[in-house]
Amino acid sequence: MYVNTTTPQTQRTITQRTITRINMKAILCKELGHPSKLVLEEVPSPLPGKKEVLVSVKACSVNYPDTLIVQGLYQFKPDLPFSPGSDIAGVVKAVGEGVKHVKPGDEVFGIVSHGGFAEEAIVPASAVFPKPPMMSDKIAASFMMAYGTSYYALKNRAKLKAGETLLILGAAGGVGLAAVELGKKLGATVIAAASTDDKLAVCKEHGADLTINYTKEDLKKRAKELTEGKGVDVVYDPVGGDYTEAALRATAWEGRLLIVGFPAGIAQIPMNLPLLKGCQIMGIFYGSWAARFPDQMMQNTLELMQMYMAGEVKPHIHATYSLEDAPKALIEIMERKVKGKIVIEP
Numbered sequence: 001m002y003v004n005t006t007t008p009q010t011q012r013t014i015t016q017r018t019i020t021r022i023n024m025k026a027i028l029c030k031e032l033g034h035p036s037k038l039v040l041e042e043v044p045s046p047l048p049g050k051k052e053v054l055v056s057v058k059a060c061s062v063n064y065p066d067t068l069i070v071q072g073l074y075q076f077k078p079d080l081p082f083s084p085g086s087d088i089a090g091v092v093k094a095v096g097e098g099v100k101h102v103k104p105g106d107e108v109f110g111i112v113s114h115g116g117f118a119e120e121a122i123v124p125a126s127a128v129f130p131k132p133p134m135m136s137d138k139i140a141a142s143f144m145m146a147y148g149t150s151y152y153a154l155k156n157r158a159k160l161k162a163g164e165t166l167l168i169l170g171a172a173g174g175v176g177l178a179a180v181e182l183g184k185k186l187g188a189t190v191i192a193a194a195s196t197d198d199k200l201a202v203c204k205e206h207g208a209d210l211t212i213n214y215t216k217e218d219l220k221k222r223a224k225e226l227t228e229g230k231g232v233d234v235v236y237d238p239v240g241g242d243y244t245e246a247a248l249r250a251t252a253w254e255g256r257l258l259i260v261g262f263p264a265g266i267a268q269i270p271m272n273l274p275l276l277k278g279c280q281i282m283g284i285f286y287g288s289w290a291a292r293f294p295d296q297m298m299q300n301t302l303e304l305m306q307m308y309m310a311g312e313v314k315p316h317i318h319a320t321y322s323l324e325d326a327p328k329a330l331i332e333i334m335e336r337k338v339k340g341k342i343v344i345e346p
Contacts, residue, residue, distance in 0.1 A: 022044075022045045023042040023043065023044060023045065024042065024043060024044075024045045024118060024119035024120045025040060025041070025042055025043075025118065025119050025323060025346065026040070026041065026042075026043050026083045026117065026118035026119065026323075027039070027040055027083050027084065027085075027117035027118065027323060027326045027327070028040075028041050028043070028081045028082070028083060029069075029070045029080065029081060029082055029083070029084060030080060030081040031080065032070065032071055032072035032080070033070070033071060034071070035067065035070055035327040035330035035331050035334070036327055036331070037070075038070060038084075038326065038327045038330075040323065040324050040326075043118075045120050046115075046120060046121070046122045047094075048094050048095055048096035048099075048122055049096045049097075049122075050096050050097045050098055051096060051097070051098045051099060051124065051125040051126070052095075052096040052099070052122050052123065052124060052125060053092055053094075053095050053096070053099055053102060053108070053110070053122070053123045053124075053125055053128045054092070054093045054094040054095070054096075054120060054121075054122055054123075055088060055090040055091065055092055055093060055108060055110065055120065055121050055122075055123055055128070056090045056091045056092075056093045056119065056120055057088050057089075057090040057116065057118060057119055057120060057121050057346050058089055058090040058091065058137040058141075058345065058346070059088070059089045059090070059137040059138050059140070059141035059343050059344065059345050059346075060085045060086075060087060060088045060089075060116035060117055060121075060141050060343070060344045060346070061087040061138075061141045061142040061145070061146075061174070061315075061341045061342065061343050061344070062085070062326075062329045062330060062333055062341070062342040062343070062344065063086060063087060063145050063146075063174060063333075064173070064174075064238075064261060064263055064333055065086070065261075066084040066085060066086065066330055066333070067330050067333050067334045069084050069114060070084050070330070076113055076114075076287075078113070078114050082114050082115070083114060083115045083116065083117045083118045083121075084114055084116070084117050084330070085112075085114065085115060085116025085117035085118070085121075085326075085344065086111055086112050086113065086114065086116055086145055087109075087111055087116065087141050087142065087143070087144050087145045087146075088109065088110055088111070088112065088116045088121055088123065088141055089107075089108070089109040089110075089131060089137040089138075089140035089141040090107075090108065090109075090121075090137065091105065091106065091107055091108070092104050092105060092106045092108055092128075093120060095125075096125075098125070099125045101125070101130075102125075102128060102130060106130060107130070107131040107133075107137075108123075108128050108129060108130055108131050109128070109129055109131050109135075109137075109140035109141060109143060109144060110123040110124075110127045110128035110129060110144065111123070111127045111144040111145060111148070111287075111290075112124070112127070113287065116344075117323065117326050117344055117346075118323075118346065119323070119346045126294045126298075127144075127290070129301060129305075132305060132308070132309060134309070135308065137345075138317055138320065138343045138345070139314065139315055139317070141343055142174070142315035142317065142340075142341040142343060143304070143308070143315060144301070145174070145175075145286070146174040146175045146177070146178040146315060146341065147178045147182070147304050147313060147315075148286055148290070148297070148300065148301065148304070149175050149178070149260065149284065149286040150175050150178040150179040150182050150236070151178075151182055151300050151303070151304055152284065152286050152289060152290075152297075152300060153179070153236060153258045153260060153282075153284045153286075154166070154179065154182055154183060154186060154234070154236070154258075155182075155186070155300070156289075156296070156300075157256075157258060157282045157284060158234045158236075158256045158258055158282065160183065160186045160188055160233075160234055161186075161187070161188075162186065162187025162188070163187060163188070163189075164187075164188050164189070164233035164234060165188065165189045165191065165227055165230075165232045165233050165234070165252075166179075166183040166188040166189065166190050166191065166232065166233065166234045166235075166236060167191045167193060167212075167223055167232040167234070167235045167236070167247060167250065168180055168183065168190065168191065168192050168193060168203075168208075168235075168236045169193050169194075169214075169235070169236065169237045169238065169239040169243050169247060170193075170194065170237075170238045170239040170263075171192035171193055171194050171199070171200075171203045171208065172192075172194045172196075172199035172200070172202050172203055172339045172340070173238060173338065173339075173340075174315070174338075174340060174341045175238050175260060175261075176192075176194070176203075176236075176238060177202070177203065177206050177315070177316050177339075177340050178313070178315070179236045180192055180203055180206045180207055180208050181206050181207055181312070181313045181314075182307075182313065183207075183236075184207040184209075185307060185312055185313065188233075188234070189209050189210070190207065190208045190209050190210070191208070191209065191210045191211070191212060191223060191226055191232065192204070192208035192210070192211050192212070193211070193212040193213075193214050193219060193223075193243075193247075194211070194212075194213065194214070195213070195214065195215050195336070196213070196215070197213060198339075199339055200213060202316060202339045202340070206316065210226050212226070214243065214246075218246075219243060219246040219247060219250065220246045220247070220249045220250045223247070223250035224250055227252070230252050231250055231251050231252035231253070231255060232247075232250055232251055232252060232255060233251075233252055233255055233256070234255065234256045234257075234258065235247040235248065235250070235251060235255065235256070235257045235258060236258050236260060237257060237258060237259055237260055237261075238260035238261040238263075239261070239262070239263060239264050240259075240261065240262025240263065240264045240265055240266055240267050241262065241263075241264025241265040241267060242264070242265075242267070243264060243267075244257070244259070244262075244267035244269065245267055245268075245269060245270070245273075248269065248273050248274075248277075248279070248281075249273065251277055251279050252277075253277060253278055253279075254277075254278045254279060254280075255277060255279040255280075256279065256280045256282060257279060257280070257281045257282065258282050258284050259281065259282065259283050259284060260284045263336070269281070315340060315341050316339060316340030316341065317340060317341055317342075317343060318338045318339050318340045318341060318342050319332075319338075319342050319343075320342070320343045320344075320345055321342060321343070321344050321345070322344070322345065322346075323344055323345070323346040326344050329342045329344060
């Protein structure tokens, strides 16, 4: 009979020595700029530290902030070189000290600040979760950022109530479609706004009650018409630019405007509008909130998993790319050609 006489510390050391002999492939940002500058290289496999998990990445979805971080335009700026990518799913390869809820061999999904476009990634233990058996890697990797952001925005910040009206800009994007589904789950009347009719058709498939094509229709005027002059109670805005002011003007008395992102540019808001409407403008920074309030983030994640298992929410996968073609995926996101999520499979 074999008796294991090694201590947990020795086991970790052996695991880490084994890992150091292995290289992995990763997409690297070695200079800031257009995604076409990203390169695929072999680098040493990372080692998990205290309260960290090393995951063999099976899938990593692409989010709009990934396009910003490689250009140096995001609020978080990692040291060069680095790999972009934040939403991952895969299998635990090793765990660091203090990690109890997952072990090597477990299928998991999680979120990182960067590093997901690689064959292996380090994930904080507080941001990695066991993957439900019925959830594919592609779906799991498309879940945390989009649904976590949208649920935090609608539930924790806007406190969206049943019977209210929710206007979602960029509704065919990853976070937009998540907001459509979650808005319906919370009992709101959902107005999806997007730039093309085919994008709006996808929004209808995911539960949108009403739609606005803001390249053909006046956003403020149409939103007012759809609410019989009252205006919308909550605006979910991951777009920015001129659309933000138009949406703010379409809010009802004591409405709430959720600022999620600004690929169309940072809006310059006339500050008399919040006064005249008695409304609130709320910033949505999911990553910062999750780091400050991990218990609340965990609760939201559990509730989202229950919704998924009940068939109430499901990410829409637009396309799948290889690791080598990850730069092309980022360019598609930048050019606003994507409906739902793109997934990278190392």
